[in-house]
Amino acid sequence: MEGLKPLLANPDYTHFTRRLLSLAPSPPQVLLIEGGTEEERRLIARLWSCAILCKEKNDNSPCLICPVCAAVLEDRHADILAYDGAVSKTEEDEHPSFFQAFNAEHARSLKEHLRSAPLGPYRFVYLTGIAQSRPEAPNALLKVLEEPQLSTLFVLLVPQREQILRTLVSRSFSITLPWPQSDPSCPDIEELTMSLALFLSNKDNFLGKISGKDVLTPQKAQIFLKSCQNSLVHVLSDMPHGPLEKAFVTLPKPALQYLINWLNEASMMVRSTISPVTPLRVLEAFAMRLYCLFNDGR
Numbered sequence: 001m002e003g004l005k006p007l008l009a010n011p012d013y014t015h016f017t018r019r020l021l022s023l024a025p026s027p028p029q030v031l032l033i034e035g036g037t038e039e040e041r042r043l044i045a046r047l048w049s050c051a052i053l054c055k056e057k058n059d060n061s062p063c064l065i066c067p068v069c070a071a072v073l074e075d076r077h078a079d080i081l082a083y084d085g086a087v088s089k090t091e092e093d094e095h096p097s098f099f100q101a102f103n104a105e106h107a108r109s110l111k112e113h114l115r116s117a118p119l120g121p122y123r124f125v126y127l128t129g130i131a132q133s134r135p136e137a138p139n140a141l142l143k144v145l146e147e148p149q150l151s152t153l154f155v156l157l158v159p160q161r162e163q164i165l166r167t168l169v170s171r172s173f174s175i176t177l178p179w180p181q182s183d184p185s186c187p188d189i190e191e192l193t194m195s196l197a198l199f200l201s202n203k204d205n206f207l208g209k210i211s212g213k214d215v216l217t218p219q220k221a222q223i224f225l226k227s228c229q230n231s232l233v234h235v236l237s238d239m240p241h242g243p244l245e246k247a248f249v250t251l252p253k254p255a256l257q258y259l260i261n262w263l264n265e266a267s268m269m270v271r272s273t274i275s276p277v278t279p280l281r282v283l284e285a286f287a288m289r290l291y292c293l294f295n296d297g298r
């Protein structure tokens, strides 16, 4: 688990890990980890298990080298189950991995499994890709959570908590990892984001800029939309900085909900391999909707 070391050495994470480790002596039954990247959330889930199971702890910090920690970090601890709602049954058969598919069938067998006692003091259930799973899976999960499971600790991994059922969020203790920065390999994304912010107050020709790009690839459009999504997340967590976020923050809460839906819709269209609409048209339509939202009645 090499990735954990740089993460723990990253000063942006110091405050976060200290807070996480302080929860270990009386762990919440459901911990929701949002923010960061998928990889970082998975690493933090393992750190959380180590913090609770390690017998060589110093203060609340796990040693990360004892046999228990090693088993957790190498995904071979018998008391840890991991599920990924974004994995289909076929994908699972072709590429078996530690994170199994999370479908209604597995949710039912999980419920069965939880009736037996764990080998150690606690059993952990990691769940990711909940937003991408079929709707019956989150509902099956809710049923599992309804039964008291004193010795089972659930860890929900989501990019942002707004993406999953509110009833799941309300049962969880939520912690937020530092939000990922936009991709540094695409420096012109920052320029585009700035241009969109200015366009909303009639100060820049965003539409001209995107059509002037030689090729607006689906990947570039995707990174741009991801960057807008990050801005929205900052606004929802009351941490706005940057021009686009300062624009978003002026919108009333119901308008932000529209924005979440439009961003999801645009991302889906850009990702779709069967959509007849080009990424350029998707971004144009998204920008025009935003423009109307900002300028309607002002």
Ligand SMILES: [Zn+2]
Pocket (backbone or CB within 6 Å): 054, 055, 056, 057, 062, 063, 064, 065, 066, 067, 068, 069, 070
């Ligand atoms: Zn240890």
